[in-house]
Amino acid sequence: MTHTTQLPDRQPARVRNGTPHTAPPPTRQRRRPSSQQWAAWGFLAPVTLYLILFYAYPLYRNIDLSLRHYTVRSFVQGDAPFTGPANYLTVFQDPTFAPALLHTALFTAVCLAFQYAIGLALAVFFNQHFRLSTTLRALFLVPWLLPLIVSASTWSWMLNSDSGIVNAALHAVGIGPVSWLTSPTWSLVSVITANIWIGVPFNLVVLHSGLQSIPTSLYEAAALDGANAWQRFWHLTFPLLRPVSAITLLLGLVYTLKVFDIIWIMTRGGPADSSTTLATWSYQLGFGNAMPAFGPGAAVGNLLVVTALVFGLIYVKVQRKQQAP
Template identity: 70%
Template sequence: MSPTVNGATVVARAEAPATTASAPPRRRRMPSTRWAALAFLAPLVAYLAIFYAYPLYRNVELSLHDYTPRAFVQGNAEFLGLANYADVIASNTFGPALRNTALFTLVSIAAQYAIGLALAVFFHHHFRLSGVLRAMFLVPWLLPLIVSASTWSWMLNSENGIVNSVLEAFGIGQINWLTSPDSALWSVIVANIWLGIPFNLVILYAGLQNISGDLYEAAALDGANAWQRFWRVTFPLLRPVSAITLLLGLIYTLKVVDVIWIMTTGGPGNASITLAVWSYREAFGTGQPDFSPAAAVGNLLIVIALAAGFVYLYLQRRQERT
């Protein structure tokens, strides 16, 4: 019978005997959302490891050894350390290749961006046939590079090219566009500019679509003319899009090989050679492959591209803070 206190029945509860040893902690199960995230991340990690990390590792390994074709097959290349890099920098080709790379890259991306921006602003004002004309400007982007480079090579041919034929009609003598050291580099620059304009046009035109028309109306009410609206409204609001466009253009232009190789093969002499063309020529273009110096030149290009990427990230963070 249960005891009572002030008329209330109190039910006695038996206490469990105290245990001398505590129970082991239970393992926490990983949430299903984390497993799902890892499952979605795994293909990307595998892709980066197979197609980026491993080739980069192999390229660095090639540049640190003496890989002749025989050693490449047998796998017994001699370790040289940084000797290949020293030979590349001390080579007579390094100076012209570095100078031509800088000139080819800077002039190309500056002209591509300026012309692409002008066309994007032009097509931003909708008019009849604007869609058709935009599609026509995309033709260079859609053609295979070998076709475009071959077309430019034919157009600039010294003897039967259409450019010289037009110049001769105006009384201008023959110009050796692709065989003269003074004009070979500028010829491939013009061809590369033509190839890169559609990319800049598409990206910048898309950026213009995100700018509200109310801003232009407010600027017009304040008395701003067309140039002031562009400089005070369009250009500042396009800075993020412009930055990524220039960065992608820089990376793409640094590694251009096919256009230069088809048109001039880096010649005459080293007049139009760049670091990318030099790397390709050392590995595949002479009939006597020299893989290690080619890999060293390629790694120098990678360092330049990484430096440009870090500069972009620095400027982006600086802009976000301000």
Template identity: 50%
Template sequence: MTDVAKASAKPSAPPLRKPAAEASAPVRWWHTQRGRERLFHLLFLLPALLYLVAFFGYPVVQNLLMGFQRYGIATFYTGEAPWAGWDNYAAVTSSAVFSRTMLNTALFTVCSILAQFGIGLAIALYFRRRFPLGGVLRALLLLPWLVPVIVSGTVWRWILDQDNGVLNRLLGGLGLGTPGWLTDTSLALLSVIMVNIWLGIPFNVVLLHSGLQEIPRELYEAAELDGATGRRAFRYVTWPLLRPVVTVVLVLGVVYTLKVLDLILGLTGGGPANASQTLATQSYHLSFRTFDFGQGAALGNILIAVSLVFALLYLRANRRAVDE
């Protein structure tokens, strides 16, 4: 009984290890005040845990298994998907598209991230100064990020249209030619990257801006006394203090960019001739266009493995950011 009284009087005390062991035999841990509290919280947690297991845990495990199975259209009627060992992995990695897909994914991710971050940081630094309507303008910048991605894809598809797009009308008017932004194999990937940069800038601006706001103004005043202003202030004050946020922004950016699918499907569908095909879009094509779910899963698993590397980096970065 003393345990109970103590528990309810001091709710912030560390949990009692095994209250049942100290009490007389028939009293179980869930009979104590603290134990009931715990049980209550566990019940609160249960639906979410079940959901996460069903909609994230199960798909990941199932996808791993599917990567080793042979799927055909018939599979969805008979339910039979025979074990195929590493065949799917051998098939996807030896296919002619694979190296192209890997290269595209790397180029798409690296170029998008570097440009998004660079431009995002520049805009965040600009909007750091105080001027009339600054807050309103910064808020408006968010719009591209809030609009459904497939909408942005559709709009850009029309802007970049070779014959009727507004971009080529402008370029043609200036006598600079009318390139097929989305239909030329040498330009499609570049166009997709450009649109993805546009799409990612708001996210970078918001996170970097809130990171910048956390840097105390006094530090700049102190730095100014030491003669560090402008570029030197950025080099010695802003950048070192922004570093934890920068790491998080970059790693999150990579993980999100690897997953991009809507945008590419809306703009080019991965074409022409796989010129803008990435791991994510190719996985979609294999599963839902050619109905080879085994190969689609294998490619999806490769995508997960790449993401996982960056996810681990994120955790390390996040932990450091929390520690500091």
């Protein structure tokens, strides 16, 4: 008795344009992620979770606050009515908006200019590698390492009208006392001075790191060509330091826009709103009154976020143009 093995039936070939055409092979199954892919997702998961919890969700909540009419009761119960852009219109029509915007612009521009200029000068100075340069550079980091509440309280004591060391020094040279913190003329100058002192070390550290990456052979070649110190700085140091300068100014801008604690501790935005910025005004609206205005306060905060985002996009666009062939 013979056994025959039956072969599976093959589908007949289709004829297309006079030539036989077989059916396409079955599609392959999707490959499972490899161990390296799972490891990559494992490393990304904590960062993604952190960004969602501490950046995306607070930003979403702030946008929601600015688009609803929140009171203390509705803030707890969560039944605030939707008002759309009404809170933003309230902010724009408020008489405090224009002075706060002007103070924010002046505070940011003056602080950035002096912090960068002083930080660059110190970075070039410490780049000479003289004796005790490392020790002195470490001492310049003290204002940056101190808690802001300590720095602001120290400046408040130094600029006190009655017992401050600054007025005592002025009296020693025959100049009368100045109401640094209680005069509308000097209050903004006082907080700007304190913030410049705090921000210079950051500029010093970043710019000094950028100077370390410039080859010394370029300076030697320029010196052989007869270039003096100023020409070497203007034609070598400054252009080669431009990428580092750009990121330093951008980070300084973002930080200075949101400065709150220094101003609040020293002047509380006063007197008569003479040192009020958008950051301090946002806090006053949301938490500084017996009847808090959560919606307008969140709207002012969102204006600061949009401003920082715009400058960040400008920086990215400029960097892409510089890197384009």
